[in-house]
Amino acid sequence: MSTQQSNRVTAVYRTTTLLAYQGNPLIEALPPLNSFIEDLSALRGSLKCTPEEIHLNGVERAHSICRVIDDFFQPLSQHIQLHERISLMIRGGYVGRNPDTGDWARHIQNGYERVLSGDLKAIKFTEVNSTAQSMTLIGCSGNGKTTAMKQLLSLYPQVIYHPNMNLEQVVYLKIDCSHDGSLKEICQNFFRAMDRALETSNYEKQYSMRKRLSIETLLAAMAQVANAHALGVLIIDEIQHLSRSRSGGSEKMLNFFVTLVNTIGLPVILVGTPRARKIFEADMRSARRGSGLGALFWDPMDEGREWKALTDKLWSLQWLQKRDEVLSGEIRALWYDLSQGVLDIVVKLFVLCQLRAIATKVERITPKLMKQVYEDELRPVHPMLAALRSDDPEEIIKFSDLKLSDTDKRLLELQQRVALSTQQTPEEFAYQQLRTDEERRVYMALKDDFNSKLLAPIIRQIFDQNPSLTWIRLLPLVHEYLNNPELSKPKDNPKKPKSTGRKASVKQTEWHTLDSDDLRFIYSQTDSNSEIYPAISKSGLVLNIQSLLEEAS
Incomplete structure (x- = not known):
């Protein structure tokens, strides 16, 4: 059974059955070649909600609820392809860089030549071949691209130390494009990420902090460092932020990525929103060269079998004291309509609903509460969700990379509200x-x-x-x-007084805190008199005379 890997490990070589991978220490030091099904147990999160946690105070429960955003992961069918391609790209890229055949050393010598000349196309050994591939992953913001990549990469150790070669092999490296970024900033981010992986500060000092280095010199140095540490795959996220004007145009950017793959021998995965398509479609010839293993396009989730499995799993992670154990069809359908299957919004809407339920003492998720949370807390993403509902490609692209930073702020504000409501003796x-x-x-x-x-x-x-x-x-x-705490019930008073007929009263402003089957609670969840009867009927509290008559006849 596969488990998530430590960040740094010492090489343990495993014999592989595939002939192309045999005798290659960079491949044989990797975890076993598993199928997606075999890795499922490692991919599934360990987050659980216990009965004891439900009875904690509001502040403690709010912290548990917010963990869902970072710790919840539900493997989906779209992750199968990505899992297979990452595995293929890492291992396939190492085939042409085998230390035991001298290929890796020749790549390093070629890299040294490029650094000296400042020319990415410079080579010393012409017989070196690249077995690297490239791939693009495109999807709207919030579709789970970054989260899925993080989870799938966690199946590999990031750094493997080979004592016999004194080599720190970096299996993967992920960097982000900053807003309006350039190729130079990509190089600088690369050196910082490499230092973090190796727990040093050498490369950033040597390259990023020297302002006079040209972009060509930085690119050559980046390629050389990647080869020196036998980098398995480079993931560049938020590629839509790359500025064509600051990077010398789409052609120059694509030439850079193609050179990394074809000349340097480094597998590259580019991740971005539909806005990134213009980078790859600007020049068809370059677009074909940059396609490699092709592109994966991730759309929002459909309202089908996987949606049901996902929402059922999420629904079990409720730290609410009056929660409904079974997710109703009404809430499931409303949940999809409000989120449009965008995974980030699906999860954050669920988390925000729980925080609101604690802060208002409703202590359960209802259709009314979910609608209120959508209107109040998710207003920044309404344009994107409206575009998805319209099914208009032009509108979808317009809002495809809308950020959810405002929603994150609302999460913090609701957490503080819960804390204030429970700051008491x-x-x-x-x-x-x-x-x-x-x-x-x-x-x-x-x-x-x-x-x-x-x-x-x-x-x-x-x-x-x-x-x-x-x-x-x-x-x-x-x-x-x-x-007498051992008593299961209080003793009956032998002289039970005559009932006064007085019932325990609850103020109407507190009806929303009552049990779900209480008529007063049901009334509190309606907005108009016309909604009262349908709500009571839906709760099963109305006797259906017609059906009884039909049964009797």
Whole structure:
């Protein structure tokens, strides 16, 4: 069974059955060649919600809820192709750089020649061949490209040390294009990322901090460093940010990427939004050269089998005290309509709903709450979602790389709101758990003699078991129960007073905190009188006379 790899390991060589890979230490030091199914256990996140965590205070639960954004990962069918291509590109690229055949040394000698001449096309050994491939991954912002890449790369150690060659092999390196970036900035980001992987600061000092170096010199140095550490694959994310004007045009950018693959022998994966297409389609000849293994286009998720599996898995990660265990068809359909299957929005909408449910003490996700969260917290992405609903390609491209930074800010604000709502003493927290003035009177009478955390739930339990008694009559029952915790029920009062007919009352402003099958809660989830009957009927609280008559006949 495969597991996620450590960042740095010492080489352990495994014999491979494929002839092309045999006798190549750069390949034989990699993890076993597994199928996607064999790697599933490592890809699935370990995030779980336990019954004990549901009863923690709001602040602690909010922290657990926010972990879903970073720790939740559901393997999907679109990840299968990416898993296979990453594996093929890393291993295939090493075929032409085998240290035992001298190919790797010849690549390094060619790289040294390029650094000396400042010419990326300079070579010393003409018989060196490249077995590297390139690939592009295109999809709208929020479709899970970066997250999937991170999870799939975690199956490999980033650095493998070969003692016999004194080589630190860097299996993969991922860099991001900054906004309005250039090829020079890509090189600088490369040296920083290489230093992070190797836990040094040599390359950034040597190249990035020297302002007078030309772009040609930096590109040659970047290629040489990649070969010196036998880099398996270079991933360049957010490629749509690359500025054609600052990089010398699309042709120059593509020539750079093609040179990395065909001349240097370095596999390259370019990741971006549909806006990045103009970089590759500007020159058809270069576009064909840069295609390599082709392109993967990731669309938002369809409302099908995988959508059901994804939402069911997410639904189990609720830290809400009155949560519905089964996801209703109504909420599932609404969830898809509001998110349009964009994975980042799917997850963040779910997280924001939970934070809002805790902050407002609703403690469950309802259609009304989900709509309110969408309107209040996800307003920045409404244009992108409207474009997806329109199914208009031009509109989709227009909003394809819209960022969700404003949504991230709202997550932090809601976390703070939850914290403020729970910044109270244990007595204040327990007091808020009580529903009526009569329950609170009992609490005030006994709070100095008993533990607050124990007192509040016992009061609620006794009031639920004796709804017709006044708080004066219930006070001795609560006291007796607390003094005899082994009792499963409070003893019946032998002289049970006559019912006064008074029921425990809850203010209308607090109806949204009641149980889901309470008529008052159902009423609180409607916005107009015309919605009340359909809501009650949907809850199964209306007797269907017609169906009974049909059964009787």
